[in-house]
Amino acid sequence: xxxxxxxxxxxxxxxxxxSGNLLSLQxxxxxxxxxxxxxxxxxxxxxxxxxxxxMPGQGRFAYVMQQINDSGWHDFLLEWVRNGKRLVGICVxxxxxxxxxxxxxxxxxxxxxxxxxxxxQHPKTPMVGWAKLSGLKPSMLAVGSPGESExxxxxxxxxxxxxxxxxxxxxxxxxxAYAYFVNSYAITECPFVxxxxxxxxxxxxxxxxxxxxxxxxxxxxxxxxGRELIKHVCQ
Amino acid sequence: MYANDESSxxxxxxxxxxxxxxxxxxxxxxxxTNFKELLDMGNPVELAxxxxxxxxxxxxxxxxxASVDGQDSALEMVRQVACELSIPFAxxxxxxxxxxxxxxxxxxxxxVTLNTMAVEKPALINEISTQYGSQSIVVAVDVNHEIDGNLxxxxxxxxxxxxxxxxxxxNEVVDRGCGEILLTAMHKDGTGSGFxxxxxxxxxxxxxxxxxxxxxxxxxxxxxxxIHAGAxxxxxxxxxxxxxxxxxxxxxxxxxNNIKVRKTTP
Numbered sequence: 427x428x429x430x431x432x433x434x435x436x437x438x439x440x441x442x443x444x445s446g447n448l449l450s451l452q453x454x455x456x457x458x459x460x461x462x463x464x465x466x467x468x469x470x471x472x473x474x475x476x477x478x479x480x481m482p483g484q485g486r487f488a489y490v491m492q493q494i495n496d497s498g499w500h501d502f503l504l505e506w507v508r509n510g511k512r513l514v515g516i517c518v519x520x521x522x523x524x525x526x527x528x529x530x531x532x533x534x535x536x537x538x539x540x541x542x543x544x545x546x547q548h549p550k551t552p553m554v555g556w557a558k559l560s561g562l563k564p565s566m567l568a569v570g571s572p573g574e575s576e577x578x579x580x581x582x583x584x585x586x587x588x589x590x591x592x593x594x595x596x597x598x599x600x601x602x603a604y605a606y607f608v609n610s611y612a613i614t615e616c617p618f619v620x621x622x623x624x625x626x627x628x629x630x631x632x633x634x635x636x637x638x639x640x641x642x643x644x645x646x647x648x649x650x651x652g653r654e655l656i657k658h659v660c661q
Numbered sequence: 662m663y664a665n666d667e668s669s670x671x672x673x674x675x676x677x678x679x680x681x682x683x684x685x686x687x688x689x690x691x692x693x694t695n696f697k698e699l700l701d702m703g704n705p706v707e708l709a710x711x712x713x714x715x716x717x718x719x720x721x722x723x724x725x726x727a728s729v730d731g732q733d734s735a736l737e738m739v740r741q742v743a744c745e746l747s748i749p750f751a752x753x754x755x756x757x758x759x760x761x762x763x764x765x766x767x768x769x770x771x772x773v774t775l776n777t778m779a780v781e782k783p784a785l786i787n788e789i790s791t792q793y794g795s796q797s798i799v800v801a802v803d804v805n806h807e808i809d810g811n812l813x814x815x816x817x818x819x820x821x822x823x824x825x826x827x828x829x830x831x832n833e834v835v836d837r838g839c840g841e842i843l844l845t846a847m848h849k850d851g852t853g854s855g856f857x858x859x860x861x862x863x864x865x866x867x868x869x870x871x872x873x874x875x876x877x878x879x880x881x882x883x884x885x886x887x888i889h890a891g892a893x894x895x896x897x898x899x900x901x902x903x904x905x906x907x908x909x910x911x912x913x914x915x916x917x918n919n920i921k922v923r924k925t926t927p
Contacts, residue, residue: 555678
Protein backbone atom coordinates (compact mmCIF):
# COMPACT_ATOMS: atom_id res chain seq x y z
CA UNK A 427 0.00 0.00 0.00
CA UNK A 428 1.26 3.42 -0.85
CA UNK A 429 1.93 5.25 2.36
CA UNK A 430 1.40 8.66 0.75
CA UNK A 431 -2.14 7.97 -0.37
CA UNK A 432 -3.09 6.35 2.91
CA UNK A 433 -2.03 9.21 5.12
CA UNK A 434 -4.46 12.02 5.72
CA UNK A 435 -3.45 15.45 6.87
CA UNK A 436 -2.65 15.18 10.55
CA UNK A 437 -4.16 17.74 12.87
CA UNK A 438 -1.58 19.22 15.19
CA UNK A 439 -2.06 21.70 18.03
CA UNK A 440 0.72 23.64 19.70
CA UNK A 441 0.10 24.36 23.35
CA UNK A 442 0.92 28.03 23.92
CA UNK A 443 2.13 28.24 27.52
CA UNK A 444 3.20 31.84 27.05
CA SER A 445 6.83 30.81 27.31
CA GLY A 446 8.63 31.96 24.25
CA ASN A 447 8.18 32.59 20.59
CA LEU A 448 6.35 29.91 18.62
CA LEU A 449 6.94 31.19 15.11
CA SER A 450 9.74 28.78 14.15
CA LEU A 451 7.86 25.80 15.51
CA GLN A 452 4.63 26.83 13.81
CA UNK A 453 6.46 27.27 10.54
CA UNK A 454 8.15 23.90 10.85
CA UNK A 455 4.89 22.08 11.59
CA UNK A 456 3.11 23.78 8.72
CA UNK A 457 6.04 22.98 6.44
CA UNK A 458 5.58 19.35 7.46
CA UNK A 459 2.18 19.52 5.79
CA UNK A 460 0.11 19.39 8.95
CA UNK A 461 -3.06 21.24 9.78
CA UNK A 462 -1.93 23.51 12.62
CA UNK A 463 -3.80 25.18 15.45
CA UNK A 464 -2.33 27.03 18.42
CA UNK A 465 -4.25 26.57 21.65
CA UNK A 466 -4.13 28.27 25.04
CA UNK A 467 -6.60 26.25 27.07
CA UNK A 468 -7.70 22.63 26.93
CA UNK A 469 -11.11 21.48 25.86
CA UNK A 470 -12.47 17.93 25.89
CA UNK A 471 -13.36 18.27 22.22
CA UNK A 472 -9.65 18.37 21.47
CA UNK A 473 -9.48 14.61 22.02
CA UNK A 474 -11.35 14.28 18.74
CA UNK A 475 -10.16 17.44 17.05
CA UNK A 476 -6.42 16.86 17.12
CA UNK A 477 -4.06 13.98 16.48
CA UNK A 478 -0.92 15.47 18.03
CA UNK A 479 -0.28 17.95 20.83
CA UNK A 480 3.08 19.70 20.80
CA MET A 481 4.15 21.36 24.04
CA PRO A 482 7.16 23.67 23.79
CA GLY A 483 8.46 25.16 27.00
CA GLN A 484 11.01 27.85 27.82
CA GLY A 485 12.03 29.37 31.09
CA ARG A 486 12.03 27.88 34.55
CA PHE A 487 10.55 24.49 35.31
CA ALA A 488 8.23 26.07 37.91
CA TYR A 489 6.99 28.68 35.46
CA VAL A 490 6.11 26.14 32.80
CA MET A 491 4.37 23.88 35.37
CA GLN A 492 2.46 26.84 36.71
CA GLN A 493 1.24 27.69 33.22
CA ILE A 494 0.21 24.05 32.75
CA ASN A 495 -1.66 23.98 36.06
CA ASP A 496 -3.26 27.43 35.81
CA SER A 497 -4.62 26.85 32.31
CA GLY A 498 -6.08 23.50 33.23
CA TRP A 499 -3.71 21.44 31.10
CA HIS A 500 -2.53 19.17 33.90
CA ASP A 501 -5.45 16.77 34.04
CA PHE A 502 -6.20 17.11 30.36
CA LEU A 503 -2.68 16.05 29.38
CA LEU A 504 -2.88 13.01 31.63
CA GLU A 505 -6.17 12.05 30.00
CA TRP A 506 -4.76 12.73 26.54
CA VAL A 507 -1.89 10.34 27.19
CA ARG A 508 -4.18 7.78 28.85
CA ASN A 509 -6.14 7.77 25.61
CA GLY A 510 -2.98 6.87 23.74
CA LYS A 511 -2.90 10.20 21.93
CA ARG A 512 0.40 11.63 20.82
CA LEU A 513 2.11 14.27 22.96
CA VAL A 514 5.44 15.87 22.06
CA GLY A 515 7.27 17.87 24.74
CA ILE A 516 10.10 20.17 23.67
CA CYS A 517 12.89 21.54 25.89
CA VAL A 518 11.30 22.37 29.28
CA UNK A 519 8.17 20.91 27.69
CA UNK A 520 10.02 17.58 27.79
CA UNK A 521 11.32 18.12 31.31
CA UNK A 522 7.82 18.61 32.75
CA UNK A 523 6.81 15.17 31.45
CA UNK A 524 8.99 13.85 34.30
CA UNK A 525 8.45 13.95 38.06
CA UNK A 526 10.44 17.04 38.94
CA UNK A 527 13.56 19.12 38.53
CA UNK A 528 16.38 20.29 40.74
CA UNK A 529 15.69 23.74 39.30
CA UNK A 530 12.51 23.98 41.39
CA UNK A 531 12.56 20.98 43.73
CA UNK A 532 9.23 21.78 45.38
CA UNK A 533 7.29 21.71 42.11
CA UNK A 534 5.84 18.45 40.83
CA UNK A 535 6.02 17.65 37.13
CA UNK A 536 3.41 15.71 35.18
CA UNK A 537 5.05 12.43 36.15
CA UNK A 538 4.38 10.71 32.84
CA UNK A 539 7.97 9.47 32.94
CA UNK A 540 9.81 8.49 36.10
CA UNK A 541 12.86 10.55 37.00
CA UNK A 542 14.04 14.10 37.64
CA UNK A 543 16.05 16.81 35.91
CA UNK A 544 19.53 17.60 37.18
CA UNK A 545 21.71 20.64 36.63
CA UNK A 546 24.40 20.29 33.99
CA GLN A 547 27.85 20.10 35.55
CA HIS A 548 29.69 21.82 32.69
CA PRO A 549 31.31 25.21 33.50
CA LYS A 550 29.59 26.75 30.47
CA THR A 551 25.95 26.47 31.47
CA PRO A 552 23.40 26.82 29.91
CA MET A 553 24.58 24.58 27.17
CA VAL A 554 23.98 26.54 23.98
CA GLY A 555 24.73 25.07 20.60
CA TRP A 556 24.90 21.98 18.44
CA ALA A 557 25.75 18.47 19.46
CA LYS A 558 25.71 15.16 17.69
CA LEU A 559 23.18 12.71 19.07
CA SER A 560 24.35 9.21 19.87
CA GLY A 561 22.74 5.91 20.75
CA LEU A 562 19.81 6.57 18.42
CA LYS A 563 16.86 4.26 18.85
CA PRO A 564 14.54 3.24 16.00
CA SER A 565 12.19 6.22 16.15
CA MET A 566 15.15 8.58 15.84
CA LEU A 567 16.92 6.47 13.25
CA ALA A 568 13.96 6.90 10.95
CA VAL A 569 15.22 10.45 10.46
CA GLY A 570 18.80 10.66 11.67
CA SER A 571 21.65 8.68 10.26
CA PRO A 572 23.60 6.66 12.78
CA GLY A 573 27.16 7.55 13.66
CA GLU A 574 29.97 5.70 11.90
CA SER A 575 30.41 3.34 14.83
CA GLU A 576 26.73 2.52 14.93
CA UNK A 577 26.37 2.01 11.19
CA UNK A 578 26.30 -1.75 11.30
CA UNK A 579 23.27 -1.93 13.58
CA UNK A 580 20.96 0.39 11.70
CA UNK A 581 19.54 -2.04 9.19
CA UNK A 582 17.67 -4.13 11.71
CA UNK A 583 16.79 -1.15 13.89
CA UNK A 584 15.03 0.85 11.21
CA UNK A 585 12.92 -1.98 9.93
CA UNK A 586 11.49 -2.74 13.35
CA UNK A 587 9.33 0.33 13.38
CA UNK A 588 7.72 0.42 9.98
CA UNK A 589 4.12 1.42 9.51
CA UNK A 590 3.04 4.92 10.40
CA UNK A 591 6.50 6.04 11.40
CA UNK A 592 8.05 5.09 8.11
CA UNK A 593 9.11 7.88 5.81
CA UNK A 594 8.91 7.52 2.07
CA UNK A 595 12.40 7.19 0.64
CA UNK A 596 13.65 6.98 4.19
CA UNK A 597 17.08 5.69 3.31
CA UNK A 598 17.76 8.66 1.08
CA UNK A 599 16.39 11.28 3.42
CA UNK A 600 18.24 10.52 6.59
CA UNK A 601 20.28 13.34 8.06
CA UNK A 602 23.31 13.77 10.24
CA ALA A 603 21.79 13.83 13.71
CA TYR A 604 23.05 17.17 14.98
CA ALA A 605 20.62 18.98 17.23
CA TYR A 606 20.50 22.48 18.71
CA PHE A 607 20.38 22.66 22.50
CA VAL A 608 19.64 25.47 24.96
CA ASN A 609 19.39 24.09 28.48
CA SER A 610 20.85 24.20 31.98
CA TYR A 611 19.03 21.14 33.31
CA ALA A 612 18.49 17.73 31.80
CA ILE A 613 17.23 14.22 32.42
CA THR A 614 20.29 12.09 33.01
CA GLU A 615 18.68 8.66 33.22
CA CYS A 616 15.58 7.25 31.57
CA PRO A 617 14.86 3.73 30.34
CA PHE A 618 12.96 5.25 27.40
CA VAL A 619 15.89 7.29 26.09
CA UNK A 620 16.03 7.38 22.29
CA UNK A 621 19.09 9.64 21.88
CA UNK A 622 21.84 10.78 24.21
CA UNK A 623 24.59 13.37 24.30
CA UNK A 624 27.51 14.24 26.55
CA UNK A 625 28.04 17.64 28.06
CA UNK A 626 30.26 16.88 31.00
CA UNK A 627 27.58 14.40 32.03
CA UNK A 628 25.65 12.20 29.69
CA UNK A 629 22.00 13.21 29.36
CA UNK A 630 18.86 12.27 27.46
CA UNK A 631 18.45 14.27 24.26
CA UNK A 632 15.23 12.47 23.39
CA UNK A 633 12.84 10.04 25.03
CA UNK A 634 9.87 8.10 23.74
CA UNK A 635 7.35 5.69 25.17
CA UNK A 636 4.61 4.81 22.74
CA UNK A 637 3.00 8.03 21.63
CA UNK A 638 4.73 10.13 24.28
CA UNK A 639 7.76 11.97 22.91
CA UNK A 640 10.25 14.32 24.51
CA UNK A 641 13.01 16.36 22.88
CA UNK A 642 15.45 18.24 25.09
CA UNK A 643 16.81 20.06 22.03
CA UNK A 644 14.93 22.38 19.70
CA UNK A 645 13.95 20.43 16.57
CA UNK A 646 12.60 23.63 15.00
CA UNK A 647 16.12 25.11 15.21
CA UNK A 648 17.99 21.94 14.32
CA UNK A 649 18.31 22.43 10.58
CA UNK A 650 17.06 19.88 8.09
CA UNK A 651 17.39 17.06 10.61
CA GLY A 652 15.07 18.88 12.99
CA ARG A 653 12.56 19.67 10.28
CA GLU A 654 12.42 16.02 9.28
CA LEU A 655 12.03 14.98 12.89
CA ILE A 656 9.05 17.31 13.27
CA LYS A 657 7.54 15.85 10.13
CA HIS A 658 8.16 12.39 11.54
CA VAL A 659 6.42 12.96 14.89
CA CYS A 660 3.60 15.15 13.59
CA GLN A 661 2.43 13.08 10.66
CA MET B 662 37.31 21.46 24.19
CA TYR B 663 36.35 20.97 20.54
CA ALA B 664 39.14 18.60 19.53
CA ASN B 665 37.97 15.07 18.91
CA ASP B 666 40.77 13.43 20.86
CA GLU B 667 39.38 14.44 24.27
CA SER B 668 42.86 14.99 25.68
CA SER B 669 41.41 18.16 27.17
CA UNK B 670 39.59 16.09 29.75
CA UNK B 671 36.06 17.42 29.54
CA UNK B 672 33.78 15.06 27.66
CA UNK B 673 31.50 17.14 25.51
CA UNK B 674 29.64 16.62 22.27
CA UNK B 675 29.17 20.36 21.83
CA UNK B 676 30.34 21.54 18.41
CA UNK B 677 32.33 24.63 17.55
CA UNK B 678 30.14 26.93 15.48
CA UNK B 679 30.78 28.77 12.23
CA UNK B 680 28.70 31.93 12.00
CA UNK B 681 28.36 34.20 8.97
CA UNK B 682 27.52 37.79 9.83
CA UNK B 683 25.20 39.88 7.66
CA UNK B 684 25.09 43.65 7.81
CA UNK B 685 21.68 44.86 6.85
CA UNK B 686 20.37 48.31 6.09
CA UNK B 687 16.99 49.28 4.72
CA UNK B 688 16.12 45.64 4.35
CA UNK B 689 19.18 44.94 2.20
CA UNK B 690 22.44 43.22 2.86
CA UNK B 691 25.11 45.88 2.68
CA UNK B 692 28.87 45.95 2.64
CA UNK B 693 30.76 44.07 -0.02
CA THR B 694 28.94 40.96 -0.99
CA ASN B 695 29.77 39.08 -4.12
CA PHE B 696 26.34 37.55 -4.33
CA LYS B 697 25.25 40.20 -6.81
CA GLU B 698 21.92 38.70 -7.61
CA LEU B 699 20.98 38.54 -3.95
CA LEU B 700 22.24 42.03 -3.34
CA ASP B 701 20.18 43.31 -6.23
CA MET B 702 17.17 41.58 -4.81
CA GLY B 703 17.99 43.39 -1.59
CA ASN B 704 17.21 40.18 0.12
CA PRO B 705 18.92 39.21 3.35
CA VAL B 706 16.51 36.29 3.66
CA GLU B 707 17.83 34.70 0.45
CA LEU B 708 21.44 35.17 1.52
CA ALA B 709 20.61 33.73 4.94
CA UNK B 710 19.06 30.68 3.30
CA UNK B 711 22.13 30.23 1.12
CA UNK B 712 24.38 30.26 4.19
CA UNK B 713 22.11 27.80 5.95
CA UNK B 714 22.36 25.47 2.96
CA UNK B 715 26.14 25.80 3.07
CA UNK B 716 26.06 24.58 6.66
CA UNK B 717 26.08 27.75 8.76
CA UNK B 718 25.36 26.87 12.40
CA UNK B 719 23.89 30.22 13.24
CA UNK B 720 23.61 33.69 11.71
CA UNK B 721 24.11 37.17 13.07
CA UNK B 722 22.30 40.15 11.55
CA UNK B 723 23.73 43.50 12.51
CA UNK B 724 22.55 47.08 12.34
CA UNK B 725 19.08 46.10 11.39
CA UNK B 726 17.22 48.50 13.59
CA ALA B 727 19.75 51.30 13.49
CA SER B 728 19.07 51.55 9.81
CA VAL B 729 15.34 51.86 9.96
CA ASP B 730 14.75 53.70 13.20
CA GLY B 731 11.28 53.14 14.38
CA GLN B 732 10.07 51.48 11.22
CA ASP B 733 8.65 48.03 11.06
CA SER B 734 10.75 46.75 8.18
CA ALA B 735 13.49 45.43 10.44
CA LEU B 736 10.95 43.44 12.42
CA GLU B 737 9.37 42.23 9.22
CA MET B 738 12.76 41.03 8.03
CA VAL B 739 13.33 39.19 11.30
CA ARG B 740 9.92 37.59 10.95
CA GLN B 741 10.71 36.42 7.42
CA VAL B 742 14.08 35.08 8.49
CA ALA B 743 12.46 33.20 11.36
CA CYS B 744 9.98 31.62 8.97
CA GLU B 745 12.60 30.62 6.41
CA LEU B 746 15.50 29.47 8.58
CA SER B 747 15.72 26.32 10.62
CA ILE B 748 18.86 27.39 12.47
CA PRO B 749 19.15 29.97 15.27
CA PHE B 750 19.99 33.60 14.60
CA ALA B 751 20.89 36.73 16.53
CA UNK B 752 20.05 40.33 15.72
CA UNK B 753 21.78 43.46 16.85
CA UNK B 754 22.46 47.08 16.22
CA UNK B 755 20.46 49.94 17.61
CA UNK B 756 18.70 48.01 20.36
CA UNK B 757 18.05 50.53 23.11
CA UNK B 758 15.35 49.26 25.43
CA UNK B 759 13.86 46.09 26.82
CA UNK B 760 10.87 46.84 24.62
CA UNK B 761 13.08 46.72 21.49
CA UNK B 762 14.40 43.38 22.70
CA UNK B 763 10.89 42.07 23.26
CA UNK B 764 9.85 43.06 19.74
CA UNK B 765 12.78 41.22 18.17
CA UNK B 766 12.16 38.08 20.21
CA UNK B 767 8.48 38.29 19.41
CA UNK B 768 9.38 38.48 15.71
CA UNK B 769 11.33 35.22 16.07
CA UNK B 770 14.95 36.15 16.82
CA UNK B 771 16.73 33.70 19.12
CA UNK B 772 19.27 36.13 20.54
CA VAL B 773 20.02 39.82 20.59
CA THR B 774 23.47 41.34 20.55
CA LEU B 775 24.24 44.54 22.43
CA ASN B 776 27.25 46.76 21.92
CA THR B 777 26.80 50.48 22.54
CA MET B 778 23.87 50.04 24.91
CA ALA B 779 25.73 47.40 26.90
CA VAL B 780 28.30 50.08 27.77
CA GLU B 781 25.88 52.98 28.13
CA LYS B 782 23.22 51.10 30.04
CA PRO B 783 24.77 47.88 31.39
CA ALA B 784 21.69 47.14 33.51
CA LEU B 785 19.98 46.24 30.24
CA ILE B 786 22.15 43.09 30.17
CA ASN B 787 20.74 42.08 33.56
CA GLU B 788 17.20 42.88 32.49
CA ILE B 789 17.38 40.82 29.31
CA SER B 790 19.11 37.95 31.07
CA THR B 791 16.54 37.89 33.86
CA GLN B 792 13.56 38.09 31.58
CA TYR B 793 14.66 35.89 28.67
CA GLY B 794 17.57 33.86 30.04
CA SER B 795 21.30 34.34 29.58
CA GLN B 796 21.29 32.27 26.38
CA SER B 797 19.32 35.05 24.68
CA ILE B 798 21.90 37.79 25.15
CA VAL B 799 25.20 38.23 23.34
CA VAL B 800 27.39 41.16 24.27
CA ALA B 801 29.51 42.40 21.37
CA VAL B 802 32.83 43.59 22.76
CA ASP B 803 34.77 45.69 20.25
CA VAL B 804 38.34 45.84 21.45
CA ASN B 805 41.28 47.59 19.86
CA HIS B 806 44.96 47.18 20.47
CA GLU B 807 46.03 50.81 20.80
CA ILE B 808 49.40 52.13 19.69
CA ASP B 809 50.37 52.56 23.34
CA GLY B 810 49.89 48.83 23.81
CA ASN B 811 46.65 49.10 25.80
CA LEU B 812 43.42 47.33 24.99
CA UNK B 813 40.61 49.83 24.50
CA UNK B 814 36.87 49.29 24.29
CA UNK B 815 34.91 50.96 21.51
CA UNK B 816 31.21 51.54 20.89
CA UNK B 817 29.08 53.04 18.10
CA UNK B 818 30.26 50.56 15.51
CA UNK B 819 33.88 50.96 16.46
CA UNK B 820 33.90 54.73 16.11
CA UNK B 821 34.00 55.86 19.73
CA UNK B 822 36.56 54.89 22.34
CA UNK B 823 35.10 54.63 25.81
CA UNK B 824 36.73 54.77 29.19
CA UNK B 825 36.23 51.15 30.14
CA UNK B 826 38.90 48.68 31.16
CA UNK B 827 38.86 45.65 28.86
CA UNK B 828 39.41 42.94 31.48
CA UNK B 829 36.98 44.49 33.92
CA UNK B 830 34.42 44.83 31.17
CA UNK B 831 34.67 41.16 30.21
CA ASN B 832 34.07 40.16 33.83
CA GLU B 833 31.27 42.65 34.22
CA VAL B 834 29.24 41.49 31.22
CA VAL B 835 29.54 37.90 32.46
CA ASP B 836 28.48 38.91 35.97
CA ARG B 837 25.52 40.79 34.57
CA GLY B 838 24.32 37.64 32.86
CA CYS B 839 25.32 37.69 29.22
CA GLY B 840 25.34 34.24 27.64
CA GLU B 841 28.00 34.81 24.99
CA ILE B 842 30.69 37.32 24.17
CA LEU B 843 31.17 38.33 20.56
CA LEU B 844 34.77 39.46 20.69
CA THR B 845 35.79 41.61 17.74
CA ALA B 846 39.47 42.48 17.58
CA MET B 847 39.27 45.78 15.71
CA HIS B 848 42.99 45.82 15.05
CA LYS B 849 42.50 42.58 13.14
CA ASP B 850 39.29 43.44 11.33
CA GLY B 851 39.79 43.54 7.58
CA THR B 852 43.51 42.78 7.84
CA GLY B 853 43.25 39.14 6.87
CA SER B 854 45.94 38.36 9.43
CA GLY B 855 43.79 35.92 11.36
CA PHE B 856 41.81 36.16 14.58
CA UNK B 857 43.60 37.49 17.66
CA UNK B 858 44.61 34.19 19.22
CA UNK B 859 46.41 35.87 22.12
CA UNK B 860 43.17 37.51 23.25
CA UNK B 861 41.24 34.26 22.78
CA UNK B 862 43.80 32.29 24.80
CA UNK B 863 43.03 34.44 27.84
CA UNK B 864 39.65 32.73 28.15
CA UNK B 865 40.30 29.40 29.83
CA UNK B 866 38.33 26.20 29.30
CA UNK B 867 36.35 26.91 32.46
CA UNK B 868 35.38 30.44 31.42
CA UNK B 869 31.64 30.51 32.15
CA UNK B 870 30.33 31.79 28.81
CA UNK B 871 31.06 31.03 25.19
CA UNK B 872 33.29 33.33 23.18
CA UNK B 873 32.69 34.05 19.50
CA UNK B 874 35.86 35.18 17.73
CA UNK B 875 35.50 37.91 15.13
CA UNK B 876 37.81 40.02 13.03
CA UNK B 877 40.70 39.08 10.78
CA UNK B 878 39.70 35.81 9.14
CA UNK B 879 41.32 35.20 5.78
CA UNK B 880 41.28 31.45 5.33
CA UNK B 881 40.30 28.12 6.90
CA UNK B 882 43.42 27.84 9.03
CA UNK B 883 42.48 31.07 10.84
CA UNK B 884 39.26 29.43 12.01
CA UNK B 885 41.20 26.39 13.21
CA UNK B 886 43.72 28.56 15.07
CA UNK B 887 40.94 30.52 16.77
CA ILE B 888 39.23 27.36 18.00
CA HIS B 889 42.53 25.88 19.17
CA ALA B 890 43.22 29.13 21.02
CA GLY B 891 39.91 28.87 22.87
CA ALA B 892 37.07 30.27 20.73
CA UNK B 893 33.75 28.46 21.00
CA UNK B 894 32.53 29.91 17.72
CA UNK B 895 34.01 31.85 14.83
CA UNK B 896 32.29 34.64 12.96
CA UNK B 897 33.16 36.14 9.61
CA UNK B 898 31.51 38.34 7.03
CA UNK B 899 33.66 39.47 4.10
CA UNK B 900 35.25 36.11 3.43
CA UNK B 901 31.82 34.57 2.95
CA UNK B 902 30.20 37.55 1.20
CA UNK B 903 33.02 37.76 -1.33
CA UNK B 904 32.59 33.99 -1.96
CA UNK B 905 36.24 33.35 -1.16
CA UNK B 906 35.12 30.35 0.87
CA UNK B 907 31.80 28.73 1.48
CA UNK B 908 30.79 27.88 5.02
CA UNK B 909 30.99 24.25 3.97
CA UNK B 910 34.62 24.58 2.91
CA UNK B 911 35.57 26.10 6.25
CA UNK B 912 33.77 23.35 8.13
CA UNK B 913 35.29 20.63 6.02
CA UNK B 914 38.73 21.97 6.85
CA UNK B 915 37.88 21.97 10.55
CA UNK B 916 36.52 18.43 10.36
CA UNK B 917 39.67 17.25 8.58
CA ASN B 918 41.65 18.80 11.40
CA ASN B 919 39.77 16.85 14.01
CA ILE B 920 37.52 19.62 15.31
CA LYS B 921 33.97 18.77 16.35
CA VAL B 922 31.66 20.70 14.06
CA ARG B 923 28.16 20.01 12.87
CA LYS B 924 28.14 18.11 9.61
CA THR B 925 25.45 18.87 7.10
CA THR B 926 24.64 16.98 3.97
CA PRO B 927 25.11 19.39 1.07
